[in-house]
Amino acid sequence: MTANREIDSILQRAADGGRITPEEALLLYTDAPFHALGEAADTIRRRRFPDGVVTYLIDRNINYTNVCVTACKFCAFFRAPKHKDGWAHPMEEILRRCGEAIDLGATQVMLQGGHHPEFGVAYYESLFAGVKEAYPQLMIHSIGPSEILHMAKVDGVSIEEAILRIKAAGLDSIAGAGAEMLPQRPRKAIAPLKESGERWIEVMTIAHRNGLSSTATMMMGTGETHAERIEHIRMIRDCQDLAVANGYQDSAVETSHQVGGFRAFIPWTYQPENNHLKGRTQATTMEYLRFIAVSRLFFDNIAHLQASWLTTGKDVGQLALHLGVDDLGSIMLEENVISSAGARHRSNLHELIWMIRTADRIPAWRDTLYNHLQVHRTEADDPTDDRVVSHFSSIAMPGRKTLPLVDAK
Template sequence: MKASAEIDDILQRGAGGGRITSEEALLLYTDAPFHALGEAADAVRRRRYPDGIVTYLIDRNINYTNVCVTACKFCAFYRAPKHAEGWTHPTEEILRRCGEAVALGATQVMLQGGHHPDYGVEYYEELFSAVKAAYPQLAIHSIGPSEILHMAKVSGVSIEDAIVRIKAAGLDSIAGAGAEMLPDRPRKAIAPLKESGARWLDVMEAAHRLGIQSTATMMMGTGETNAERIEHLAMIRDVQDRTGGFRAFIPWTYQPENNHLKGRTQASTVEYLRLIAVARIFFHNVAHLQASWLTTGKEAGQLSLHMGVDDLGSIMLEENVISSAGARHRSNLHELIWMIRSAGRIPAQRDTLYRHLAVHRTPEEDPRDDRVVSHFSSIALPGGGAGTRIELPLVDSK
């Protein structure tokens, strides 16, 4: 009874907007009744967004290279330098894909790739400036702290210098890429060559100070403990207390195919939904919570809308990294809007900064573009998306 009363107290305090501790968050995650946990998280959402709007985005994730020196055990996408299957796209190909995205209504592009041994700050300056010159209407929400650390090392400049230069070249926002698990033990187990979680957050904090906002992510299901999952949240919240620079938190689940971990550990749907709910209660200082239907499936994505989520992510016109590891969940614009509306919410297309571009208050206001389909997976799913196989011009990755 004491434990039950304690859980009720934490849920009521969190639902009312109060700050809960890491220890309390762990207790909720492991012991709170599922429905009570979801109700408390949804109360937080309703207080923040009383209009009942759930947002979505149209974007494209374009990978410029799969060559990488980091060799993360969970990654099925990368190839080592000089590997026969390594590739790099020329700028012309990246711009062509940006043009396709704009034609389909995309407002954002994510340019991401491996840690190529030759790519310093200069490469990213040229890439971002080329995209901005050709498509100034596209927000570049791209790369992550790991890429920033790598490019700074290659170019022999400070982290701050690298951030200032790529911002000047056109970078609008930093993705939460590379967070995986931030606590030391699980991070070293799955990505021993990557920077520490604390260092990842240092780069984010530096970017926030220099005027670039970002998102924060979490990959769950690679053998981390419940306590380590909550520690991950706490590490992000500590930085958010100081900077306020994280717009959204986006947890997703590890995909088991074609990588060294081979699916020995995975997170269940219930574990994911509980984490989503706890995150909404715990992150009193992070505005938005996004569900990852791409990794959990559309059913779990829709359920998450009752667990505190206010954003259903994107119709991602291209995605290769997670698809390479087995994510096969695909959708289209009509279906994504239906998922939101049938959950009793109002769908709205947003931009990178979560500004509403179009609110679909009635089905008659829904967009009707059958071309907006997730996703052209040019590597993992040849011929995906619109059903047209895309032959990709590649350059020597060296």
């Protein structure tokens, strides 16, 4: 209970499983007392996941090229075509990294790269098919609507044809990449050459219709307003409503991982180094945590909420577990894009499990579709591989022959 009856009413309705409007979400984001906001969000988590399990993933982000024509102002990773530091990895190098990832327990790879002017649908068909042939046990959770639009444009085919072809080649899931900010004003300010937010949603809708599920993301802290942050999640919720209405997504969101639609929402914070925005605006820790809680209250149709400890820090990630979060994401064996912009947070498998357990939750290793692979109900159930360590330094450049591992101690 708070001193504001309107806020009390909205929080109670949301905690009971009712839907709140964008206007109500904005009021909660700006005015609701922090502890009441967090309690309502955690009430939803407890009802949806009464077993108290918080999941994590082991994966590797493998970059096939840093050449990109989009030139987003927040990106420190890309190089323009013909730049002396531009590169594209051969299939042999990509497969080598996949093999290393499997050896360390990875069940998923995220193949990411720039909008290379020569990479059409056929390139991605070859890429996904090559990985699936060599390592059929790996789930390919990769690319996003921006890359799909780009490859379709390069080859002069429809969005639907591009999606069907790369799905047939081995793509298992579409990443929420490229969302950043979906509303028009902030999107134009930070990525003027990228597709509109409406176009991003259109691609996701087509993918969901064709049986591909995905994640949804948001980058906060580049100068967008509070209202624009809420508008971003409004666009995503409306897209998910369409998936449910058309039967692409089961309305019972806790068991809806096998069909088209959004599985999870993952907000993360802009990193300010080595890019054109140069950190002129950034989201505060409190802004991030409040948004996490509001997102859990707002997304009555998306099952999972993930905290981005990679960009916010492990302490903030653990605190988010008390604000509606049920997933801590990945021990990323390799990550270069956000790290290039200054993300310095790292962890190892033992520490991530410790973060979950000391938050009074039960850690569980999951796969891409949130199936539990191992539930660590007691410390005796914990894995013992000290090699599983995340990396913040860029290791995507040619010439690195082995995956450098640090002492987990």
